[in-house]
Amino acid sequence: MTEPIRVYNTLTRTKETFEPLEDGHVRIYACGVTPYAEAHIGHARPALVWSIIRKYLLARGYRVSLVQNFTDVDDKIIDRANREGEEPLRLADRYCTAYLKSMRRLGIEDADHYPKVSEHMPQIIAMIETLVENGYAYEVDGDVFYDVTRFADYGKLSGQRLDELMAGTRFEADERKRNPMDFALWKAAKPGEPSWESPWGPGRPGWHIECSAMSLHYLGNHIDFHGGGMDLVFPHHENEIAQSEAFTGVAPFVRFWVHNGLVNMDSEKMSKSLGNVVSVEALLEKHPAPFLRFFLLNTHYRSPVELSDEALADARRGWRRLTGAVRELRAFMDRHGVARWAERVGSAPAPGAVAGAASADALKPGQPGPMLKTALDVEALRPSLDEDGATYLETIVGAPIRFDEAMADDFNTALALAVLFDLARATNGFRERLARRGSVSEAEAALLAEAERIFSVLGGELLGVIDDAASDHEADSDGADGAAVARLTESLLELLLEVRHEARTAKNWATADKIRDRLNELG
16 A cells, blocks of 8 residues: 655644645745855755655656745845945856756756746735735835734744744834834845835845745745745744735645754854855765765754764765665676666666656656556566575565655655665675575576666665766775776675685584674675
């Protein structure tokens, strides 16, 4: 029975069964970056999370629309542009381009739309006009503020009461506001700042109204998922709800609010304003992109990630164990004439595609497609396998099912990776047994080919942590030819296993156990 997709909703603080508002079509809005500096690994995490979620939903037969904005009109952009003597929108555009380049280097596919605030002023101004006309906003001296007391549900996302928020206000109140928690929808122009004409005079929009206007423009009045970092729950997303539901007159604006944990350094949030950032480009100079994806995906998206040399080294060891198992499997298959997945289908799947399926439209929405199922004819194979082969068959058949169950449980990539590690261990054992015997039957070759397909499709295409080039880079790190090193490693491993087998046959348990223990230590 197919597991339903269950997602943790920040609004209700529970996991809920996911069904899209429109049958078969999922709408996602992910808050993007404020482009005034290089993208850092904290920016990469939400982009990667939504890339993986989109590909998983495609594999489940849904059509997906993903929108991620650029906040290219902002105080921080203006401040930096003034310091550097550059026009603010030009500076922002330069960093937008750099951001997209970094994300593409990480293997993150483009969103369907990357709207910029500067290109959506008519939509923003029209939304503010409606809020003013309906009594939810008011103008003072060219500024427009949202009156939070007019929205009865204010605080429902963050779980805070308006009276408590107002009582806890510590900043100096703007005497022009009706109450301290009112927030700016439009800011009157100041000297040296970019501005646009509006019914209230020249100015620029406030932060919160921008995302509301752009999400409504591209995705309509109702969104399935709205994403961003935990730090955006309040006030940004709280204010988005107030604006959007007041503007449309209907709720919910968003069905599922999905927030990712932050990337920390020394237990502090990584932030450009704090200066404790490590850029994506700097990390890519030291690490392959599939490894950086592994590092981020090996923690559940709602949990924080601690970035440190030690954490990277620990993750690197795990990633090497996984990719090493796949590399050795492929080398073994090459020696025994067993075709790989990419060779059988003609070429590797295109980025963003759903492997094994013509298109998401061909799948039944919500049901696992070929990507999440075994390609083996189990009943035809079973009679041709011995006991070890039958056990390995069950492991292979179960791997896509368990992977799907992990992803269906709030997009648990860490648990999905554990499934691949289990398959890697089973594959190592089965391959070693075949190496000792020195032959591979047709049925056993089918098992190896299916295991390689699962690694390629789920570990490679969907998660993007397994990659031939990156694996060869690891093997090539000492300057030797990667393929030659892989073959030598495989041959030495087979020799050790033969010696261990002979020791066990001679009941020389001490030698057999010593070889086993050392191999375990080496992963």
